[in-house]
Amino acid sequence: MTKFQNSSDEIRHHEFATVVAKEVERLLAQRNEAVDAHILATASRIAGSVAAAVTSLSPRHQRAIDAIQGDLAGLASKFVRTLAVEATRRSEAKIAGMEQAPTVPPVLIEGPAQPAQRDDFESMLIEDWAGRVAGSTYLEENLHIARSTLHRWQKRNDVVALRTGGRKHVFPLAQFIDGRPIAGISDVQSAITNPRLAWFWLTRQSTHLEGRIPLDMLRQDLVEEVAAAARAFSGG
Structure with a gap:
């Protein structure tokens, strides 16, 4: 397909x-x-963009979507939550002047909150994009990881630790296999020094890895490929 045809398709869409x-x-x-008129306009633009995206899919993929009509509401809700997280991330990155290498946004809480409530709320939001997370107590009781060992791993960047408030950290459970962190996480964190951005990158498809998910590749011991991609992503 020529560049002109691509441009024509984009205009039509x-x-x-x-x-x-x-x-x-x-x-x-x-x-x-x-409902606020601005919100209506935003929702409408999203609906239009989704409709155009669906029409540009291959017939095979369109039939696949048509076959899961009963699940569309739930999938749409998940898509909108993901969209909100990404929009917040970009907004925070822009404010911080870090559009080249944006960080996953810190949790913002409106109004007063007690420390315990703040931690619980932040942990809940972290799980919206980071998957299941747990603190040191859970890891010690369920994965038999001693606090001293966890602390040593954290100091060496062998594990991703996400701050939730004050000095409290939680740890994404997907990074552990048989009670140990997956090899290669320290290599990623050497390149992507912000833990939130590192985990966000690890768990999403990467253009530097032909659409593969870095964490899945680390589970296959493809450490060098993932480390190189992390350096490319960070501009190192």
């Missing part, structure tokens, strides 16, 4: 998305008079 967005916004405005 943009036009289609715009038409869908306007129609969705009109219908939402009729049924949700109390």
